[in-house]
Amino acid sequence: MNTNLESFLSNGWEARFVGASPFAVSASTLIHVEPITGIEVYHGHGREGAPPWLLRFPGVIDVLIDPRANEVSIYRSNPEIDRSMLDHVIQDQLLPRVVGHFSNSLVLHAASVVVHGRCLVFCGRSGAGKSTLAGGLLRYGAALLSDDATALIATDGEILARGLCPSLRMNRDSLEVTGYRDTRDPADVEAGRKAQLANELLEVSEIAHPLTALFIIDEEPSHEIRFVEIGASSACMTLIESSFAITPTDIERVKLMFTLAAKVTNTAYIRQLSFPRDFARAADVRKALLEHLSLTQGVS
Amino acid sequence: MTEIDSEETLRPHTSIVANKVGDEYILLHLETGLYHGLDGVGTLIWEKLSAGEPLTAIKQSITAKYEVSDEVAERDLRALIEEMLDADIVIQT
Numbered sequence: 165m166n167t168n169l170e171s172f173l174s175n176g177w178e179a180r181f182v183g184a185s186p187f188a189v190s191a192s193t194l195i196h197v198e199p200i201t202g203i204e205v206y207h208g209h210g211r212e213g214a215p216p217w218l219l220r221f222p223g224v225i226d227v228l229i230d231p232r233a234n235e236v237s238i239y240r241s242n243p244e245i246d247r248s249m250l251d252h253v254i255q256d257q258l259l260p261r262v263v264g265h266f267s268n269s270l271v272l273h274a275a276s277v278v279v280h281g282r283c284l285v286f287c288g289r290s291g292a293g294k295s296t297l298a299g300g301l302l303r304y305g306a307a308l309l310s311d312d313a314t315a316l317i318a319t320d321g322e323i324l325a326r327g328l329c330p331s332l333r334m335n336r337d338s339l340e341v342t343g344y345r346d347t348r349d350p351a352d353v354e355a356g357r358k359a360q361l362a363n364e365l366l367e368v369s370e371i372a373h374p375l376t377a378l379f380i381i382d383e384e385p386s387h388e389i390r391f392v393e394i395g396a397s398s399a400c401m402t403l404i405e406s407s408f409a410i411t412p413t414d415i416e417r418v419k420l421m422f423t424l425a426a427k428v429t430n431t432a433y434i435r436q437l438s439f440p441r442d443f444a445r446a447a448d449v450r451k452a453l454l455e456h457l458s459l460t461q462g463v464s
Numbered sequence: 465m466t467e468i469d470s471e472e473t474l475r476p477h478t479s480i481v482a483n484k485v486g487d488e489y490i491l492l493h494l495e496t497g498l499y500h501g502l503d504g505v506g507t508l509i510w511e512k513l514s515a516g517e518p519l520t521a522i523k524q525s526i527t528a529k530y531e532v533s534d535e536v537a538e539r540d541l542r543a544l545i546e547e548m549l550d551a552d553i554v555i556q557t
Contacts, residue, residue, distance in 0.1 A: 422483055
């Protein structure tokens with residue numbers, strides 16, 4: 165199984181798919197439960213000398229993470245889970261947390277594209293409109309870095325952005341407004357789930373690009389399309405809240421994430437993007453975005 | 465209310481990590497997991513406190529930079545110090 169993990173963690177990390185989960189964990193080792201996803205984090209899972217982390221993605225997979233052996237072992241906890249859901253959880257939930265925890269990058273819940281050589285990142289919660297924005301820009305000649313998780317790497321005076329998994333998943337309305345038809349599994353659309361587009365439809369880029377602009381998507385729908393400068397401390401806090409990691413209880417990791425978020429805030433062009441959640445106005449949003457970046461020349 | 469002498473120096477709690485973003489500081493308390501944002505005056509106070517300056521010197525810096533009276537500077541300084549002590553951001557030396 166290619167989880168793309170090895171390319172983000174430089175010291176020989178490996179991910180392997182093992183099979184059915186053998187774990188019966190003790191509640192006493194539970195150290196954290198993510199409020200929205202319900203992902204459970206266990207430490208040592210109750211056995212002496214056991215690998216430090218066990219992550220349970222409820223009803224899908226259990227994952228043992230062993231930083232000493234640089235190894236991620238994935239166990240299926242529900243044999244009835246289909247391939248589409250399994251891929252989604254591994255690519256969009258597991259991979260960002262592992263890379264976010266063990267690399268020197270800040271992994272944001274964010275979509276990212278490259279348009280005319282400029283790299284744009286859209287940071288926002290699930291359902292904020294990241295994929296629709298990204299998908300719309302792909303129709304205008306953009307290349308996709310990621311629709312859900314983007315790693316920001318701080319170098320001397322520059323921030324680089326790299327998508328963790330260059331795939332695009334959209335719900336039915338977004339598919340219609342962006343004009344995409346072919347999904348990997350049409351049953352996803354029928355079931356009302358987000359469907360992953362066939363990757364051969366997309367131009368993707370798997371390398372790191374210098375970040376041009378980072379947009380924090382306003383959760384409140386707005387009639388107007390606005391690009392608002394926000395305070396540095398507010399921007400920094402939003403980046404921290406939007407970052408992936410295994411657990412907020414790991415002090416060293418929290419300190420590093422804080423430092424990385426501050427570096428990104430101090431270096432990058434960051435604006436809050438407010439826009440109407442009206443699919444009929446998706447083209448207006450796209451146009452305003454390109455105008456804001458003075459990219460309209462040469463865009464047909 | 466905690467008694468704070470004007471010649472006293474306070475120091476950051478050992479569990480505080482501070483990063484400057486733009487012109488402001490954000491403080492993270494590693495034990496509580498809480499983040500605290502400081503505005504312009506707060507940032508000035510934090511920098512002076514971290515440098516080990518006593519409260520009287522910090523008050524003078526506030527009056528000089530913001531052109532406010534001694535009374536206003538004293539009130540704002542003591543209000544923030546109280547908050548920082550309550551949140552274990554700084555401790556009395």
